[in-house]
Amino acid sequence: KNEVEQSPQNLTAQEGEFITINCSYSVGISALHWLQQHPGGGIVSLFMLSSGKKKHGRLIATINIQEKHSSLHITASHPRDSAVYICAVRLSNTDKLIFGTGTRLQVFP
Amino acid sequence: DAEITQSPRHKITETGRQVTLACHQTWNHNNMFWYRQDLGHGLRLIHYSYGVHDTNKGEVSDGYSVSRSNTEDLPLTLESAASSQTSVYFCASSGNRVYEQYFGPGTRLTVT
Numbered sequence: 001k002n003e004v005e006q007s008p009q010n011l012t013a014q015e016g017e018f019i020t021i022n023c024s025y026s027v028g029i030s031a032l033h034w035l036q037q038h039p040g041g042g043i044v045s046l047f048m049l050s051s052g053k054k055k056h057g058r059l060i061a062t063i064n065i066q067e068k069h070s071s072l073h074i075t076a077s078h079p080r081d082s083a084v085y086i087c088a089v090r091l092s093n094t095d096k097l098i099f100g101t102g103t104r105l106q107v108f109p
Numbered sequence: 110d111a112e113i114t115q116s117p118r119h120k121i122t123e124t125g126r127q128v129t130l131a132c133h134q135t136w137n138h139n140n141m142f143w144y145r146q147d148l149g150h151g152l153r154l155i156h157y158s159y160g161v162h163d164t165n166k167g168e169v170s171d172g173y174s175v176s177r178s179n180t181e182d183l184p185l186t187l188e189s190a191a192s193s194q195t196s197v198y199f200c201a202s203s204g205n206r207v208y209e210q211y212f213g214p215g216t217r218l219t220v221t
Contacts, residue, residue: 004151033209043199043212086151095140096167097210099151 003027006087006100013107019074021103023087026068033097034061034072035086043086046072077107111136115200115213122220128187130216132200140203141183142210143167143175145196152199158183190220 007022023032034046047054047061049070054061058077063070074081087100113134122128132141139160144152154167156175164175172194174186187194197217201210 002151035212041197041215041217043215045209045211048209088151096154096157097152099153101149101151 002100003098004087004089004100006085006103008103009101011103011105013077013105015078015107015109017077017107019077019081019105019107021072021085021087021105023070023072023100024068025070025087025089025098027089027098028092029065029068029089030092031090032063032070033088033090034070035088037084037086037102039083046085074105077105079107079109082106113200113202113211113213115198115216117216118214119217120219122190122218124190124192124220126190128190128218130185130187130198130200130218132183132185132213133181134200134202134211134213135181136202136204136211137180138202138204138211139180140205140210141177142201142203143173143183143185144199144201145169145194146199146215147196155185155198156183187218190218192220194218195220 005024031050033048037043058075060073084102084104086102088097116131142157143155153169158164158177197215199215200213203210
C-alpha cells in the first residue's frame with residue numbers, strides 16, 4: 001500500500017464546477033504539499049501546510065492531522081485549471097518528500 | 110529572476126552509454142534533489158545534496174551518481190544507461206530543509 005494515496009485518479013468537470021481532490025497518508029508528517037503539473041510537464045508548488053486551511057485565489061487546501069487527510073478544492077473551475085495535482089508529504093524527523101501518484105483534472109468549457 | 114534549469118530537455122541514448130543530465134539553479138539554495146517520474150508512480154527520490162561536497166542516496170539510487178562541486182549545479186550521471194532508466198527526470202532545490210521545493214522543467218530520457 002502506498003504511503004500517500006490520492007483520489008480520484010482522474011477527474012473531469014465542466015467549467016464553473018466545484019472540484020475536490022483528496023489525499024490520505026499513513027505516516028507521521030511534519031507538512032503536506034500540494035503541487036500542480038501542467039501538460040507541458042513543469043511542476044509548481046501550490047501550498048505547503050501543517051494544519052488548518054490555506055487559500056490562494058480560487059484554490060483552497062485543508063488538512064486534518066488527526067484523520068491524516070487533506071483536500072484541495074478549486075472553486076469556479078476553468079479550463080486552465082486542467083493539470084495533474086500532486087500531493088506530497090514531508091515525513092516527521094526527516095526532510096524528504098513522499099509523493100502521491102497525482103490526480104489528472106480536465107475541465108471542459 | 111532566479112530560476113532552475115535542466116539540460117538537455119530531451120535525450121535519446123543507447124543501452125550501456127554514460128549519460129549526464131545537468132541541473133543549474135540561481136536561487137543560491139543549499140539543498141538540491143533529483144527525482145524520476147514514471148507512470149503509476151509518484152515522483153521518486155534518486156539523490157540529494159545539502160551543500161557543496163555533500164551527496165546522499167535516495168530510494169532509487171542504483172545506477173545513478175551525483176557530485177556537488179558548487180552551490181549552483183548538481184549533475185546526475187547514469188553510469189551505464191539501462192532501458193529501465195527511461196523516464197522523466199526532475200531536479201529541484203530548496204533554501205531550507207522544511208521549505209517548499211522549486212522544480213526544474215524536467216528532462217525526458219529515452220534509453221533504447
